[in-house]
Amino acid sequence: MYKQSVMAAALAAAFVAPLHAHAADDKDLAEIRAQIKQMKQSYEARLTALEQRLQDAQAALAQAQNAAAPAPQAPAAPATPATPAVAQEAPPETPVPAAGGTAAAANAFNPQISLVLAGTYANLRRDPTQYRLQGFLPPDGDVGPGARSFTLGESELTMAANIDPMFQGQLTFSLSGENTVSVEEGFMQTRVLGGGLNLKAGRFLSSIGYLNSQHAHAWDFVDAPLVYQAFLGGQYKPDGVQARWLAPTDVFLEVGAEFGSGRTFPGNDRNKNGLGSTAVFAHVGDDIGDSGSYRAGLSWLHTASNDRAYDENGVPFAFSGHSNVLIADAIYKWAPNGNPTQQNFKLQGEYMRRNEDGALSAASADGHYDRTQSGWYLQGVYQFMPTWRAGLRYDHLVSGTPNAAILAVNDFGNSALYPSLSTFSPSRATAMVDWSPSEFSRFRLQLARDKSQSGASDNQIYLQYIMSLGTHAAHAF
Incomplete structure (x- = not known):
């Protein structure tokens, strides 16, 4: 998606630039091309980094889930319908992340x-x-x-x-x-x-x-x-x-x-x-x-x-x-x-x-x-x-x-x-x-x-x- 946006912006600039050639010299054109190139490289680098982070997170999650089994739990069946959320049990409780998460x-x-x-x-x-x-x-x-x-x-x-x-x-x-x-x-x-x-x-x-x-x-x-x-x-x-x-x-x-x-x-x-x-x-x-x-x-x-x-x-x-x-x-x-x-x-x-x-x-x-x-x-x-x-x-x-x-x-x-x-x-x-x-x-x-x-x-x-x-x-x- 980022690559398509960058290409669209580049094409638009290419069509518009000749209409205003009389107002821009060679130096201005060089600066515009450099900015477009920089934007393209920046978006590609960010996209690549995000894709790599996603792959690393998926791999780490899979490895942790395979390495650790769930911890034994206390009463399961009876607590389903009426387990208190805030005030019925002890007030200061925040669940610990499950094993393997x-x-x-x-x-x-x-x-x-x-x-x-x-x-x-x-x-x-x-x-x-x-x-x-x-x-x-x-x-x-x-x-x-x-x-x-x-x-x-x-x-x-x-x-x-x-x-x-x-x-x-x-x-x-x-x-x-x-x-x-x-x-x-x-x-x-x-x-x-x-x-x-x-x-x-x-x-x-x-x-x-x-x-x-x-x-x-x-x-x-x-x-x-x-x-x-x-x-x-x-x-x-x-x-x-x-x-x-x-x-x-x-x-x-x-x-x-x-x-x-x-x-x-x-x-x-x-x-x-x-x-x-x-x-x-x-x-x-x-x-x-x-x-x-x-x-x-x-x-x-x-x-x-x-x-x-x-x-x-x-x-x-x-x-x-x-x-x-x-x-x-x-x-x-x-x-x-x-x-x-x-x-x-x-x-x-x-x-x-x-x-x-x-x-x-x-x-x-x-x-x-x-x-x-x-x-x-x-x-x-x-x-x-x-x-x-x-x-x-x-x-x-x-x-x-x-x-x-x-x-x-x-x-x-x-x-x-x-x-x-x-x-x-x-x-x-x-x-x-x-x-x-x-x-x-x-x-x-x-x-x-x-x-x-x-x-x-x-x-x-x-x-x-x-x-x-x-x-x-x-x-x-």
């Missing part, structure tokens, strides 16, 4: 880097340093309402990349407001084992339950449900290996197992070789018509501890024994005709049941300890406008009656002095509304009435912001 080929050795910034303002009626879940042995981890006034929440720095056609890796640092840095996740996983099988090794958010595998910035509320705080210390993050199998069926079906060191609560470091914890899980999901989808799961965690210590009323306690946690979870998502951008609704709940069996010691007393406890939460979140959501959550725990030999000695049966050994059912009601001006930012107001201790209700008000910088992989269904 031009972006991945051009940046094969450059990891995707993302930073999530979070902060809160908390107004708490009761002193948060006195917070406890009455009727439960104090857990390790992130438990309680947090500090009063302004606090820098947990920020996350993540680096992830395809290592080669066989492996990919991810490292996530947790940056706390107390100026501490810890490894939230650091793992490698396979990409092309085939047959729906995937292996992961390192430190990772366990796939037990539903909420456990999500980072805190993806939660629909400021804090974790009470069952997660009481039974898992906030979140269960083992150091170990995970094997997951995705069935080749129209209905989403996956099963998996995890084997870890057992150093994570409800276990602790026992300084032993071999396996310290075992977890198994199964998830199933499917579409419900054109507007709905669901996922349900069942998980089991087995771990142990040796002198898992805590202090109460100035007395050191320690538990040694086995912990078994059973988890049932379910989630339903709705969006009109599968389009969640205008409106959508999510109903989510989990039930946990834990049994701890072993020995409990305190000062000079010790003896057998056996206790079965349970709890659940149910929450609903409705996006009523493209950038606005509102949600309600209710938590409930049942402490169970402890079978503990030490209750008969040293006044350890006094619930006022030793509330962890008492019988109580903590509960909490929470409401929230949030605004997400884009998929990279969110502002949230949350109100809660916490009844975790007998006769001591706590009214809690939170203001939270979540900001995302850089590329962040989308979360699972």
Whole structure:
């Protein structure tokens, strides 16, 4: 096309030039011919360069697609009709380029880097340093309402990349407001084992339950449900290996197992070789018509501890024994005709049941300890406008009656002095509304009435912001 335009211009100039020969001397004609020649050469060079770039891009794309297989994906079938686009899932998410794409080929050795910034303002009626879940042995981890006034929440720095056609890796640092840095996740996983099988090794958010595998910035509320705080210390993050199998069926079906060191609560470091914890899980999901989808799961965690210590009323306690946690979870998502951008609704709940069996010691007393406890939460979140959501959550725990030999000695049966050994059912009601001006930012107001201790209700008000910088992989269904 460029060549034809150049030739047309040259012919026009050739026909017009004789009509004006009397006004142009030989020098003028030479300059016109030189300009035409220069224009022709310039357009030909540009056209040749464009054709070469097109060929190079096509060749690079074909080579990358042949060299790299697609990475295994989490829930596929159930997420089709009602997967939220902007506000229903975590706000700061931008899909990572698929393996084998031009972006991945051009940046094969450059990891995707993302930073999530979070902060809160908390107004708490009761002193948060006195917070406890009455009727439960104090857990390790992130438990309680947090500090009063302004606090820098947990920020996350993540680096992830395809290592080669066989492996990919991810490292996530947790940056706390107390100026501490810890490894939230650091793992490698396979990409092309085939047959729906995937292996992961390192430190990772366990796939037990539903909420456990999500980072805190993806939660629909400021804090974790009470069952997660009481039974898992906030979140269960083992150091170990995970094997997951995705069935080749129209209905989403996956099963998996995890084997870890057992150093994570409800276990602790026992300084032993071999396996310290075992977890198994199964998830199933499917579409419900054109507007709905669901996922349900069942998980089991087995771990142990040796002198898992805590202090109460100035007395050191320690538990040694086995912990078994059973988890049932379910989630339903709705969006009109599968389009969640205008409106959508999510109903989510989990039930946990834990049994701890072993020995409990305190000062000079010790003896057998056996206790079965349970709890659940149910929450609903409705996006009523493209950038606005509102949600309600209710938590409930049942402490169970402890079978503990030490209750008969040293006044350890006094619930006022030793509330962890008492019988109580903590509960909490929470409401929230949030605004997400884009998929990279969110502002949230949350109100809660916490009844975790007998006769001591706590009214809690939170203001939270979540900001995302850089590329962040989308979360699972």
